[in-house]
Amino acid sequence: GAVVSQHPSRVICKSGTSVKIECRSLDFQATTMFWYRQFPKKSLMLMATSNEGSKATYEQGVEKDKFLINHASLTLSTLTVTSAHPEDSSFYICSASPGEGRGTQYFGPGTRLLVL
Amino acid sequence: TQLLEQSPQFLSIQEGENLTVYCNSSSVFSSLQWYRQEPGEGPVLLVTVVTGGEVKKLKRLTFQFGDARKDSSLHITAAQPGDTGLYLCASDRGSTLGRLYFGRGTQLTVWP
Numbered sequence: 303g304a305v306v307s308q309h310p311s312r313v314i315c316k317s318g319t320s321v322k323i324e325c326r327s328l329d330f331q332a333t334t335m336f337w338y339r340q341f342p343k344k345s346l347m348l349m350a351t352s353n354e355g356s357k358a359t360y361e362q363g364v365e366k367d368k369f370l371i372n373h374a375s376l377t378l379s380t381l382t383v384t385s386a387h388p389e390d391s392s393f394y395i396c397s398a399s400p401g402e403g404r405g406t407q408y409f410g411p412g413t414r415l416l417v418l
Numbered sequence: 419t420q421l422l423e424q425s426p427q428f429l430s431i432q433e434g435e436n437l438t439v440y441c442n443s444s445s446v447f448s449s450l451q452w453y454r455q456e457p458g459e460g461p462v463l464l465v466t467v468v469t470g471g472e473v474k475k476l477k478r479l480t481f482q483f484g485d486a487r488k489d490s491s492l493h494i495t496a497a498q499p500g501d502t503g504l505y506l507c508a509s510d511r512g513s514t515l516g517r518l519y520f521g522r523g524t525q526l527t528v529w530p
Contacts, residue, residue, distance in 0.1 A: 306460075334516055345506060345520045346461065395460050399516050407518060409460030 305329055306398050308410035315386055316418055322382045323413045325396030331376035332398035336407065337369075340393040352379045386417040421445060422507055422521035430527045434496055439524040441507035442489040448510070450490050451518070452481055455504040464492075497528045 305328040315321050325335055334353055338346040350371050351359045358371035368390075370382040379398075383390050393414050397407040423442045431437055441450065449468045453461035465474050467483035467490060474481045478501075480493040494501055506523045510516060 336517065343525065345522045348517055348519060351517055393458075397460070397518075406463065406466075407516065409462070411460050412458065414458070 304400075304406075304408045306332075306396065306408045306410040308394075308396055308413050310413060311411065312414040312416075314416045314418065317387055318385055320382055320384045321386055321415060322380055323394055323396075323415075325379045325381070325398065325410055327377045327398040327400075327408070330398075330400045332379075332400060333376065334399045335373060335379040336397045336399075337371060337379075337381050338395045338397070340395060340412075342393075346395060349381075383415065386415070388417045391415055391417045421511065421519055422509060424505075424507060424521035424524050426524060427522065428525050428527075430529070431497055433498055433528055433530050435528075436493065436495050437497055437526070438491055438493045439505055439526070440489065440491050441521055443509075444488065445511070446487050448487070450483060450487075451508045452490070452492055453506045453508060453520075455506060455523075456502075461504075461506055494526075497526075499528045499530050502526060502528050 307326045309324045313321055336351055337349045339349050340346045348361050349364045352371050352373040354373045354376050360366045373379040393412050395412040397409045399407050425440050451466045452464045455461040465481045470485045470487045472483045478495045482491045504523045504525050506520050508518045508520045
């Protein structure tokens with residue numbers, strides 16, 4: 303149990319286009335989902351916390367207009383990278399938590415984004 | 419500044435050797451988690467330590483939480499190539515919202 307999926311697993315896009323990444327909890331309802339970004343051989347950096355039915359909470363330095371997050375249901379959160387640029391190329395990972403607040407987070411397999 | 423400092427950053431050893439990686443901070447943590455991540459995949463939770471001085475074992479992996487709850491270590495006995503991966507420690511910094519903050523990680527390579 304506790305499986306989290308991401309789609310697509312990898313995407314290549316042209317500079318200036320927008321890319322949407324989906325994060326789904328397959329066998330549980332996720333009140334809270336988190337989005338992370340990871341550069342090669344680096345650690346995960348928390349970008350934002352997504353709560354179902356409310357606005358996402360962004361970490362300091364993360365542009366909310368650049369990285370749009372929607373948590374429309376208890377099993378789906380989406381991250382849209384708007385007007386992508388080469389510096390947005392990265393590995394984006396989501397996690398989902400069944401409960402509110404503290405609790406085990408289950409991580410998705412990640413989405414590799416390459417912006418040309 | 420990194421809240422969680424991990425060392426070493428890279429570790430390359432032969433199969434059968436023992437190793438220890440460290441996660442240190444100047445802050446006290448209510449809990450700390452260890453994850454392993456393989457290339458192109460998300461991190462997988464190995465263990466959560468909560469009590470100061472706590473020792474948890476997971477087969478050949480031994481996790482210890484410092485008495486003051488400011489540091490933790492992961493010891494692997496008789497490492498195998500399958501242990502290769504990025505080992506990350508993480509803490510919620512006491513947040514009630516469940517947000518996790520990760521250390522930089524230790525990249526372990528075990529050669530056959």
